[in-house]
Amino acid sequence: MAGLDSNQSKPLWLLAELTYRCPLQCPYCSNPVEIAKYNDELATGDWLRVMQQARKMGATQLGFSGGEPLVRRDLEELITEARRLGYYTNLITSGVGMDEARVKAFKEAGLDHIQISFQASNEELNNYLGGTRSFQHKRDMARVVKELEYPMVLNIVLHRKNVDQIRDILDMTVALNADYVELASTQYYGWSRVNIDQLLPTRAQLTEAEKVAREYQEKMKGKMKIIYVIPDYFENRPKACMNGWGSIFLTIAPDGSALPCHAAAQLPGLEFPNVKDHGIEQIWNDSVAFNKFRGFDWMQEPCRSCPEKEKDFGGCRCQAYMLTGDATNADPVCDKSFHHQQLHDNVDRIGKLSGTTEFESKPLLFRNMKNSKALM
Amino acid sequence: MTSDIPEIAPTFRFQWEEAQDCYVILYPEGMVKLSQSAGEIMKRCDGEKDTSEIISELKTTFPGVDLETDVRNFLENARNNGWIRFKSK
Ligand code: SF4
Numbered sequence: 001m002a003g004l005d006s007n008q009s010k011p012l013w014l015l016a017e018l019t020y021r022c023p024l025q026c027p028y029c030s031n032p033v034e035i036a037k038y039n040d041e042l043a044t045g046d047w048l049r050v051m052q053q054a055r056k057m058g059a060t061q062l063g064f065s066g067g068e069p070l071v072r073r074d075l076e077e078l079i080t081e082a083r084r085l086g087y088y089t090n091l092i093t094s095g096v097g098m099d100e101a102r103v104k105a106f107k108e109a110g111l112d113h114i115q116i117s118f119q120a121s122n123e124e125l126n127n128y129l130g131g132t133r134s135f136q137h138k139r140d141m142a143r144v145v146k147e148l149e150y151p152m153v154l155n156i157v158l159h160r161k162n163v164d165q166i167r168d169i170l171d172m173t174v175a176l177n178a179d180y181v182e183l184a185s186t187q188y189y190g191w192s193r194v195n196i197d198q199l200l201p202t203r204a205q206l207t208e209a210e211k212v213a214r215e216y217q218e219k220m221k222g223k224m225k226i227i228y229v230i231p232d233y234f235e236n237r238p239k240a241c242m243n244g245w246g247s248i249f250l251t252i253a254p255d256g257s258a259l260p261c262h263a264a265a266q267l268p269g270l271e272f273p274n275v276k277d278h279g280i281e282q283i284w285n286d287s288v289a290f291n292k293f294r295g296f297d298w299m300q301e302p303c304r305s306c307p308e309k310e311k312d313f314g315g316c317r318c319q320a321y322m323l324t325g326d327a328t329n330a331d332p333v334c335d336k337s338f339h340h341q342q343l344h345d346n347v348d349r350i351g352k353l354s355g356t357t358e359f360e361s362k363p364l365l366f367r368n369m370k371n372s373k374a375l376m
Numbered sequence: 377m378t379s380d381i382p383e384i385a386p387t388f389r390f391q392w393e394e395a396q397d398c399y400v401i402l403y404p405e406g407m408v409k410l411s412q413s414a415g416e417i418m419k420r421c422d423g424e425k426d427t428s429e430i431i432s433e434l435k436t437t438f439p440g441v442d443l444e445t446d447v448r449n450f451l452e453n454a455r456n457n458g459w460i461r462f463k464s465k
């Protein structure tokens with residue numbers, strides 16, 4: 001699919017990050033740490049135009065996410081237009097800011113699917129990690145979502161503080177009648193990168209978690225689909241990030257900047273075009289940013305001459321940048337990368353310290369505007 | 377099962393995609409592109425016609441093709457995938 005030039009690739013997936021405002025404060029949030037910078041959100045009319053233009057280019061899946069998309073009062077209006085345009089519309093939410101009336105209104109507006117995230121399977125940890133008392137409300141909302149016959153995805157981000165409860169978590173998703181369960185391993189960018197010492201699981205934890213996940217996959221076959229992926233820091237080959245840069249994914253940040261991946265804003269020296277200034281077609285086909293890592297010409301060794309480059313496109317550009325300082329390097333997850341050992345050593349360092357009282361008692365940095373300002 | 381009526385399950389969406397030039401099945405964060413024949417069958421799973429009616433309709437549209445087994449197999453698969461469900465008359 002990737003390696004295609006811009007004329008052949010299409011933005012099949014449009015991710016609309018409507019806002020970075022969020023009533024929760026998850027310390028693993030994948031939003032940029034600079035959330036406080038994004039005060040200037042796109043207006044309703046801008047979003048309608050973006051949706052129309054992307055649909056014309058072939059976009060089929062549309063995700064409303066954030067931050068917390070429910071914060072936007074125009075969400076109903078955006079869903080209505082999305083449905084009229086023929087999108088399959090996904091709402092990716094914490095459930096906070098939802099009530100039964102609103103879930104019904106979304107249904108009438110034509111929303112196709114709701115994904116609710118849980119921080120954990122017990123009230124105390126859930127509320128601690130989210131920084132709000134949201135657990136009971138999330139459960140109530142999950143029930144309403146199912147009553148209204150939406151397909152429901154429950155998403156739980158796994159890390160060292162909750163991965164041992166994977167069995168409880170899965171029991172909860174079974175009890176709530178989820179159609180799909182995403183056990184998402186924390187990806188270490190944005191806030192989770194700041195908190196990596198507190199969040200990275202140990203190998204022993206992952207071995208156990210995988211065993212339980214497989215057991216439930218088998219048990220729930222045909223009833224509930226469980227997606228479990230081990231964190232890539234523990235792998236020897238990188239993920240085919242975004243299915244290739246500028247290949248099928250288009251993210252629009254709250255301020256209107258268009259990104260080939262929701263973490264790309266951090267990459268230096270790249271100017272991401274804004275939908276207030278340019279149309280989607282121009283952005284997708286002609287912008288420097290979207291062409292930057294298309295195809296294979298930008299690669300260095302070991303990727304450049306690697307027979308596997310068409311499979312993983314050298315991994316994640318953001319991860320390459322974060323861990324090596326150069327976005328054109330191989331993703332250090334790959335054991336052919338010259339920086340793999342360094343990543344490995346860091347994983348081992350955290351693994352050795354995990355469980356010690358001193359290390360575990362270090363505080364998490366919660367994702368909120370105040371902390372964002374302090375980090376900027 | 378012959379008297380049963382297939383319909384698209386509420387947790388899936390079936391539609392024509394201009395950009396793909398084919399019928400597709402849409403579900404949370406995913407899409408399956410259908411072959412022409414699969415699309416022709418799914419199109420007729422409208423919650424009104426039963427399996428036999430769908431088969432005879434297809435026979436009229438595509439005369440000379442022996443499609444009965446294929447259609448039944450496809451519907452069985454579609455049901456296993458959760459795309460359709462059967463309701464009784
Ligand atoms: S991960 Fe948590 S803090 Fe971040 S947007 Fe989602 S709910 Fe809000």
Ligand code: SF4
Nearest residue numbers: 303306308309314334
């Ligand atoms: S060297 Fe590059 S292209 Fe080859 S497997 Fe590793 S990351 Fe992928």
